Amino acid sequence: MLSLERRYVDEVIAHAREDAPNECCGIIAGRDGRPTQLYRAVNAEASPYRYNVDPKDLLRIYRDLDNHGWDVLAIYHSHTHTEAYPSPTDVSLAAWPEAYYLIVSLADEAKPVLRAFRIQDGRVTEHELQVVDDAGAHLDAAR
Amino acid sequence: MAVEVRVTSTLRNLVGEKMVQGHGATVGELLEDLDARYPGFRAQISGKDGQLHRFVNVYLNDEDIRYLQALDTPVKPGDVASILPALAGGGLPALAGGAR
Ligand SMILES: [Zn+2]
Numbered sequence: 001m002l003s004l005e006r007r008y009v010d011e012v013i014a015h016a017r018e019d020a021p022n023e024c025c026g027i028i029a030g031r032d033g034r035p036t037q038l039y040r041a042v043n044a045e046a047s048p049y050r051y052n053v054d055p056k057d058l059l060r061i062y063r064d065l066d067n068h069g070w071d072v073l074a075i076y077h078s079h080t081h082t083e084a085y086p087s088p089t090d091v092s093l094a095a096w097p098e099a100y101y102l103i104v105s106l107a108d109e110a111k112p113v114l115r116a117f118r119i120q121d122g123r124v125t126e127h128e129l130q131v132v133d134d135a136g137a138h139l140d141a142a143r
Numbered sequence: 144m145a146v147e148v149r150v151t152s153t154l155r156n157l158v159g160e161k162m163v164q165g166h167g168a169t170v171g172e173l174l175e176d177l178d179a180r181y182p183g184f185r186a187q188i189s190g191k192d193g194q195l196h197r198f199v200n201v202y203l204n205d206e207d208i209r210y211l212q213a214l215d216t217p218v219k220p221g222d223v224a225s226i227l228p229a230l231a232g233g234g235l236p237a238l239a240g241g242a243r
Contacts, residue, residue: 023233023234025230027230041230045233047233048234049233049234050231050232050233050234051230051231051232051233052198052229052230052231053229053230053231055200055202055207055209055227055229056207058200058227058229058230059200059202059205059207059225059227062151062225062227066149066161072151072152075230077232079234081234082234086232087232087233087234089232089233089234090232090233093198093229093231093232093233094232095152095153095198095199095228095229095230096152096228096230097152097153098152
């Protein structure tokens with residue numbers, strides 16, 4: 001299960017809306033499974049159908065989180081017109097088996113849907129996404 | 144000469160550390176050296192033709208080696224090489240050649 005404070009969820013959705021119609025992407029760093037910081041990344045593809053974190057931006061973000069002693073907890077991106085589920089290309093390019101893949105769908109503009117997965121050796125498993133308030137209290141599921 | 148190579152994710156599991164010393168005069172030689180000591184290293188990042196996968200980023204210090212001399216980029220003591228798998232995906236069945 002991935003547990004995120006409401007502000008991270010709000011930020012992912014805000015980023016997706018700002019970059020629409022293109023896909024957005026970013027990283028949530030963490031320590032011991034708890035989120036510590038969200039980094040918006042530059043989508044080098046600038047495309048509605050693809051994302052690829054700009055390699056220079058990826059190095060910048062990775063260095064910063066590594067210097068803090070954090071890990072890549074989650075990698076997020078948006079689907080502007082399709083459901084919040086990894087596409088075949090998402091699966092074939094997934095190279096971070098220890099990270100959660102968070103996908104936000106804007107298919108229904110009024111009701112963004114956020115889901116969490118792990119992608120390991122081409123296998124997709126969905127994980128519960130729990131949204132908590134800043135004090136850590138359980139609010140509701142994000143979907 | 145020895146150059147520090149920082150690895151993540153699957154490579155980190157293979158090596159067992161976040162950083163490892165590689166030996167060689169170019170980035171390509173560093174990777175060959177690491178593959179000799181950690182079998183499977185090269186297969187994680189390049190194809191049978193020896194070219195780096197398009198979705199693997201290799202940096203020397205702050206620079207993506209695609210913008211240097213790729214695998215022929217010379218290294219010197221004190222340099223730091225970093226290998227980061229791309230964070231990429233897409234809604235189409237295949238990337239239509241647009242990825243950098
Ligand atoms: Zn996707």
